[in-house]
Amino acid sequence: MKILITNDDGVFAPGIVTLASCLHERGFCTYVVAPDRERSSVGHAITLTRPLRLWKITGGRYPENLPVYACDGTPSDCVVLGLESEECSGADIVVSGINKGPNLGDDLTYSGTVSAAVEGYFLGKPAIAVSLNCGSDEESQHYDSAAEAVVAILGKLEIQKFGEKPLLNVNVPDLPKHEIRGTRVTKKGFRYYKEKVTRLLDPKGNEYYWVSGKPEDRLDEGSDVKAVSEGYISVTPIHMDLTDYEAIEVLRREGFEDLKI
Amino acid sequence: MKILITNDDGVFAPGIVTLASCLHERGFCTYVVAPDRERSSVGHAITLTRPLRLWKITGGRYPENLPVYACDGTPSDCVVLGLESEECSGADIVVSGINKGPNLGDDLTYSGTVSAAVEGYFLGKPAIAVSLNCGSDEESQHYDSAAEAVVAILGKLEIQKFGEKPLLNVNVPDLPKHEIRGTRVTKKGFRYYKEKVTRLLDPKGNEYYWVSGKPEDRLDEGSDVKAVSEGYISVTPIHMDLTDYEAIEVLRREGFEDLKI
Numbered sequence: 001m002k003i004l005i006t007n008d009d010g011v012f013a014p015g016i017v018t019l020a021s022c023l024h025e026r027g028f029c030t031y032v033v034a035p036d037r038e039r040s041s042v043g044h045a046i047t048l049t050r051p052l053r054l055w056k057i058t059g060g061r062y063p064e065n066l067p068v069y070a071c072d073g074t075p076s077d078c079v080v081l082g083l084e085s086e087e088c089s090g091a092d093i094v095v096s097g098i099n100k101g102p103n104l105g106d107d108l109t110y111s112g113t114v115s116a117a118v119e120g121y122f123l124g125k126p127a128i129a130v131s132l133n134c135g136s137d138e139e140s141q142h143y144d145s146a147a148e149a150v151v152a153i154l155g156k157l158e159i160q161k162f163g164e165k166p167l168l169n170v171n172v173p174d175l176p177k178h179e180i181r182g183t184r185v186t187k188k189g190f191r192y193y194k195e196k197v198t199r200l201l202d203p204k205g206n207e208y209y210w211v212s213g214k215p216e217d218r219l220d221e222g223s224d225v226k227a228v229s230e231g232y233i234s235v236t237p238i239h240m241d242l243t244d245y246e247a248i249e250v251l252r253r254e255g256f257e258d259l260k261i
Numbered sequence: 262m263k264i265l266i267t268n269d270d271g272v273f274a275p276g277i278v279t280l281a282s283c284l285h286e287r288g289f290c291t292y293v294v295a296p297d298r299e300r301s302s303v304g305h306a307i308t309l310t311r312p313l314r315l316w317k318i319t320g321g322r323y324p325e326n327l328p329v330y331a332c333d334g335t336p337s338d339c340v341v342l343g344l345e346s347e348e349c350s351g352a353d354i355v356v357s358g359i360n361k362g363p364n365l366g367d368d369l370t371y372s373g374t375v376s377a378a379v380e381g382y383f384l385g386k387p388a389i390a391v392s393l394n395c396g397s398d399e400e401s402q403h404y405d406s407a408a409e410a411v412v413a414i415l416g417k418l419e420i421q422k423f424g425e426k427p428l429l430n431v432n433v434p435d436l437p438k439h440e441i442r443g444t445r446v447t448k449k450g451f452r453y454y455k456e457k458v459t460r461l462l463d464p465k466g467n468e469y470y471w472v473s474g475k476p477e478d479r480l481d482e483g484s485d486v487k488a489v490s491e492g493y494i495s496v497t498p499i500h501m502d503l504t505d506y507e508a509i510e511v512l513r514r515e516g517f518e519d520l521k522i
Contacts, residue, residue: 043337044304044370051461051469073472076304080472084458087468106383108503109305109370122367123457148522156520162511183520185512187504196384197345200312207348208312211334211341235517237508242369243448247498250423251446256496259417259444261409 001154003030004082004091004120007099008075008112010038011068015098015132015143017061022147023095024066028154031091032062033082035112036070044115045074052077054087075116083123093154094120097130098146102171104133104225105191105217108238114169118240126165128153133228134174145180146172149233152183169236171228181231188236189223191215262415264291265343265352265381268360269336269373271299272329276359276393276404278322283408284356285327289415292352293323294343296373297331305376306335313338315348336377344384354415355381358391359407363432365394365485366452366478369499375430379501382428389414389427394489395435406441407433410494413444430497432489442492449497450484452476 003023007016011034023030036055057068069088071078075096082088096116103111113129120127130150134141149172157166169188173180193213200208217225227234251257264284268277272295284291294315318329330349332339336357343349357377364372374390381388391411395402410433418427430449434441454474461469478486488495512518 038310041309042304042306043376045306046302046304046371047472048302049299051471053467053469077472080457081470084456085470086460106501109376109379109501110307115304115370118370145522149520152520152522153517156515156517162508164508166508167505177522180522183518185509185517187506187509188502195345196341199347206314208314209342209346210312211308211338233520233522235512235520237505237512238503239505239508240367240370240503241449242499242501242503244428244498244500245448247423247425247427247500248446248448251496251498254417256414256417256446257444259410259413259494259496261406261413261438261441261494 001093002091003028004094005030005032006034006075006078006082006096006116008035008039008042009100010035011057011070012060013100014138015100018143019098019147019150020066021063022151024063026151031067031088033069033071033078033088035075035078036072039074039112041110042074042112043110044076044118046076047073052081054081075112076119079116079119091125094125094127095130095150098143099131100134101131102133102228103129103131103169104171104228105189107191108169108188117167121165121167128168128170130170130172132172132174142174142176145175145177148177167238169238171224171234173228173231175231180233183233183235184227186224186227186234186236187222189220189225190218191225262354263352264289265355266291266293267295267336267339267343267357267377269296269300269303270361271296272318272331273321274361275399276361279404280359280408280411281327282324283412285324287412292328292349294330294332294339294349296336296339297333300335300373302371303335303373304371305337305379307337308334313342315342336373337380340377340380352386355386355388356391356411359404360392361395362392363394363489364390364392364430365432365489366450368452369430369449378428382426387426389429389431391431393433393435403435403437406436406438409438428499430499432485432495434489434492436492441494444494444496445488447485447488447495447497448483450481450486451479452486
């Protein structure tokens with residue numbers, strides 16, 4: 001099994017280095033194609049209006065003999081080039097991460113990390129996005145716990161029979177391995193961002209805006225948000241059929257098929 | 262009913278000008294907040310690492326008295342600022358488009374136009390994405406047909422009771438009004454992109470890559486792809502619960518909740 005690893009925090013971020021090093025040490029055949037800089041919150045963006053470059057990276061904190069490429073595109077671009085370019089191809093599975101910070105609830109569609117996994121899935125591969133539920137203090141980030149979670153999941157997936165190829169969103173509590181309580185298979189939960197816009201004035205008195213917002217989690221039973229908050233690894237299987245089948249019936253009943261212009 | 266209009270082709274694109282002008286003429290209370298340049302295929306990207314500006318646009322091809330703002334962010338940024346900034350807020354519904362080119366099948370997650378509608382939905386508003394199934398020849402683009410489709414849908418939505426707020430992906434054939442055969446309520450179909458990567462050499466002999474690919478459509482019965490190909494307006498209700506509930510059962514059966522690291 002050959003594994004393409006990517007992320008959205010950039011090719012030199014500690015999360016992807018830990019993940020790639022761990023999988024390489026455990027004997028998995030892996031290669032890395034990741035953005036040359038941080039590309040968080042770019043969603044499923046893909047670059048169609050300018051060409052892209054790939055650079056082979058040598059040295060750094062990656063193990064020797066592990067092929068590593070940086071790309072000046074988005075995480076999804078990295079997956080396209082990582083699966084379909086001449087320089088690097090042949091992966092059987094895509095693993096995206098380890099993201100610095102969780103991807104829970106409706107974070108999914110904003111996340112470059114999750115969207116890279118979706119791109120792998122669209123290109124016919126099983127895919128796993130993995131995120132660490134950490135803050136910004138690098139000293140206390142347990143990327144090794146998240147890497148071990150990926151090893152364990154890959155072990156299970158080998159003996160696994162899915163109807164369709166699996167697409168998994170994994171979130172890992174930021175705890176040492178022995179403090180993690182176990183694993184929960186979860187549904188996507190809800191996290192809201194309140195007060196998304198901050199208005200400030202520049203030195204000339206002109207307005208500008210920051211988009212941000214503090215997350216507020218809804219701790220629904222069985223959700224990704226709740227599992228991680230309780231110290232469990234959360235594994236959420238996701239699908240990309242965005243059709244709202246119930247609403248199809250509503251629209252038909254309400255006469256939308258008689259709509260004339 | 263107050264309508265926020267946005268798009269991903271940029272604030273001066275013919276599609277958004279036609280849409281805003283049509284709704285304004287029909288007496289809808291509207292305002293525009295749209296990207297200052299083309300931002301196609303940026304997906305649900307949102308700008309968290311730099312501040313954003315809004316500029317009030319006067320003149321151009323927009324009707325007088327219609328408030329129009331350009332923003333140097335993504336389509337989703339425009340929706341956040343268009344709903345939650347001091348300068349422009351108060352919309353009851355978000356309409357995103359008219360996109361130059363269709364958004365069918367798995368285009369949805371790449372599309373800035375559809376993602377802007379999703380952002381409106383996440384911020385608590387009903388939302389409609391509307392796209393014209395056109396090529397690049399401006400002379401033959403029937404944006405007026407797509408604008409009339411939005412007027413008709415807004416008329417129906419007023420008398421509509423949904424379980425949740427509606428989120429609709431509308432695709433309109435590039436035909437004069439009288440040649441459009443009617444409306445179909447559809448499911449998301451499938452379009453594949455073959456041969457996504459083109460490798461070229463620059464004048465120095467270094468490789469670079471274009472990501473592109475020609476779409477190949479699967480004409481499934483009841484799908485958006487098929488309806489538009491047959492000359493119907495396609496209305497696909499979409500939802501954002503990405504949980505694959507069937508796969509939850511598979512994962513539990515296969516012992517993923519016993520996973521230890």
